[in-house]
Amino acid sequence: MDIKDIIKPENLVYQKTSLMTDKPLSYCPGCGHGTAHRILMEVIEEMGIQSETIGVAPVGCSVLAYDFMNVDMVGASHGRAPAVATGIKRCWPEKFVYTYQGDGDLAAIGTAETIHAANRGENITIIFINNGIYGMTGGQMAPTTLPGMKTSTSPYGRDLKSMGNPLKMTELLAQLPGTCYVTRQSVHSPRNVRRAKKAIRAAFESQKENKGLSLVEIVSNCNSGWKMEPVASNEWMVDNMFPFYPLGDIKVDGKLVNNQ
Amino acid sequence: MKELRLMKGNEAVAEGAIRAGADGYFGYPITPQSEVMEYLMAEQPEKRTGMVVLQAESEVAAINMVYGAASTGKKVMTSSSSPGMSLMQEGISYLAGAELPCLLLNVARGGPGLGTIQPSQADYFQSVKGGGHGDYNLIVLAPSSVQEMFDFAFLGFDLAFKYRNPVLMLSDGLIGQMMEKVELCEQLPRTTHFDRSWTLTGKPDGQERNIVTSLDLDASMQEIHNLHLQEKYRQCKEAEVRYELFDTEDADYLFVAYGSSARICQKAIKIGRSEGIKIGLLRPITLWPFPAKPLAELASRMKGILSVEQSAGQMVEDVRLSVGSGVHIEHYGRMGGMIPTPEQVLENLKKLLIAK
Amino acid sequence: MAKMKGAIVVDLEKCKGCEVCRVACPNDVIAMTNEVNHKGYHYAYQEHQDACVGCANCAVVCPDGVITVYKVKLSD
Structure with missing residues (x-):
């Protein structure tokens, strides 16, 4: 059978959701942001809640997320997305509200806003992209940078004594009674993408039921910041990031999983 | 019959906000304005009108809650005093840049730094010359009585929505703390008009999505936006001078x-x-x-x-x-x-x- | 069991040549071109016409969402 006979509308299995705009993504080749954007939009499409969803994009590589996500969106200042989302959700409790934050945004400058939104049990969903580095500003050390990891502001490797320890915000947030669903995922392989999408769906379902804050951390690559080729950066992530940031559910239905 | 009440300035502005049909208040305690949120919490406006009141974790969070709610077309406000207003300046610049309406109240105290808790007018420059980064102006109202603390809640929201710009009431510890007779007007219905040309209410089927932001990486576009803001300020200067x-x-x-x-x-x-x-x-x-x-x-x-x-x-x-x-x-x-x-x-x- | 036959279409001007799809393909269907697109990237293409089963792994993992997947069930 010729390939031309296969490529017909009736044989379509997968195409980019219309909830992603046609604008070319501003991310580096191989960056997990694009995949995370897409599965987030797929979930919103599958739940049929595009007209009920408001997204918040703060500062970071994803500062232009509103160019790519075809939902109503607001650009927030650095770190303040959970506060902005709180303002929206409190006035519109029936809408779906999510933030899309990087590690610098969520775990450094926005730590207070993140913890307090979680502690109040705001019914919002946080998508947290953790690549252990400040991508947009050119590869500086992030709160989640691994011990010994080289960045432009830790050129000899992160020294824990002088630079502090990597912050496991997701585990920390899972301890708070206000969080309902807390999980850590990745999007570097097809299997992981499918799992991450299920997690995002679960997070939005939890928001729908007003169960409290839901958080999906996505451990992702930053091949530019890590100074690697995309495929190699994903391999490095598996070998180095995952042992420190293990994948899987941390809190489900308000209950901590295993020995968290 | 007139409804008269003896009130503190801080209480009057809170009652004014409720009666003006405000949708929300987000704030953080600081002397000498804490009575604003205390009054609102005691009044439980969510029962009276459906107005939301939330104590934030900081002034920084409070102004960003205002920013979020304002981006959806809701009528929202915050209040603080001088050091807290300094913390809010980044958010205020974003509100002005994104052209979002809101009401801000500064019950000013002596500075600089932690200063004092007594009345001061040393935040004038911060209030009228911008305060945060970038070329912008707030519409600044200066109440000189408890009655005006009440009345300007109405005027402030009206001007904020007329120009899609933050309105600041620059008061001080004296006006905020003193008690005077206030003539209260009737409760306005809490009916915010959602103008889909800019508000975020969820993208309706068949319509374009809305984006609220103060960012444009294209400098030529950012200049066009600035020219638009300046034209808006010019119109405001022509029409809104009050004395x-x-x-x-x-x-x-x-x-x-x-x-x-x-x-x-x-x-x-x-x-x-x-x-x-x-x-x-x-x-x-x-x-x-x-x-x-x-x-x-x-x-x-x-x-x-x-x-x-x-x-x-x-x-x-x-x-x-x-x-x-x-x-x-x-x-x-x-x-x-x-x-x-x-x-x-x-x-x-x-x-x-x-x-x- | 019915045999599946698939095909992919790559939006070659939007492909950034990251090769994440190439390593995700279970049947080594995808390769990168020698020529470059307008952005200067060696873009992905379906090299082996017959090996694709339409599993969509490549499209699912593509960061830029540039791959569309089609599939037919062969009757034999």
Whole structure:
């Protein structure tokens, strides 16, 4: 059978959701942001809640997320997305509200806003992209940078004594009674993408039921910041990031999983 | 029948916000304005009108909650005092840049730094010259009575939505804390009009999504946005100047003073007139736009002008800019939370203007 | 069991040549071109016409969402 006979509308299995705009993504080749954007939009499409969803994009590589996500969106200042989302959700409790934050945004400058939104049990969903580095500003050390990891502001490797320890915000947030669903995922392989999408769906379902804050951390690559080729950066992530940031559910239905 | 109540300034603005049909208040405690949120929490406006009240974890969070709610077209506000307002400046710049309406209240106290908790007017520059980064203006209202604390909640929201711009009520610890009789008006319905041309309410089927942001990485587009903002400010300057005159018809000398200082000046005028000194007062109600034209017209008939502020002399710069050369202009003020007496004001008028 | 036959269409001007799809393909269907697109990237293409089963792994993992997947069930 010729390939031309296969490529017909009736044989379509997968195409980019219309909830992603046609604008070319501003991310580096191989960056997990694009995949995370897409599965987030797929979930919103599958739940049929595009007209009920408001997204918040703060500062970071994803500062232009509103160019790519075809939902109503607001650009927030650095770190303040959970506060902005709180303002929206409190006035519109029936809408779906999510933030899309990087590690610098969520775990450094926005730590207070993140913890307090979680502690109040705001019914919002946080998508947290953790690549252990400040991508947009050119590869500086992030709160989640691994011990010994080289960045432009830790050129000899992160020294824990002088630079502090990597912050496991997701585990920390899972301890708070206000969080309902807390999980850590990745999007570097097809299997992981499918799992991450299920997690995002679960997070939005939890928001729908007003169960409290839901958080999906996505451990992702930053091949530019890590100074690697995309495929190699994903391999490095598996070998180095995952042992420190293990994948899987941390809190489900308000209950901590295993020995968290 | 009139509904009269004896209230603190801080309580009056809170009641005003409820009755103006506000959708939400987000704030953080700081003296001398904590009664605003205390009053709202006690009143439970979510039961009265459905208005949301939330105590945030910081002023930074509070202003960003306002930003979020305002982006959806809701009528929301926050209040703070000087150090807290400094913390909010980044968010206020974003609100102005993204053209979001909201009501802000600064019950100012002495500074700099942690300063004092007593009244001050030293936040004038911060309020009328921008405060945060970038070229923007807030519409700044200066209440000088508890009644105006109530009334300006209505006026503030009206102006904020008319111009899609943050409106700041610049009050001070004196107006916020003092108690006066207030005539309350009827409750307005809490019916925010959602203008889909800019509000985020969820992208309707078949319509374009809305984006609220202050970012445009294309400098030429950002300049176009700035030109648009400047045009909006120009229109606002033309239409929204508000001020009040006292005893200016036959005056030889003029006080320019706002807020609590204007109240003190009114008493100083009485004493001065009893001594035969004809003094009048121009009280700016809008500090931005500043009543430059009416002031310039009055100034030509005056022997001298005294700008009276509880600061080292901030508004006096706008007085000089408005009037130009040819009229003797001086500043008198006290700082750090000290309030001048009417006698001190009069004495300084004599010393700085009449004796020279 | 019915045999599946798939095909992919790559939006070659939007492909950034990251090769994440190439390593995700279970049947080594995808390769990168020698020529470059307007952005200067060696873009992905379906090299082995017959090996694709339409599993969509490549499209699912593509960061830029540039791959569309089609599939037919062969009757034999």
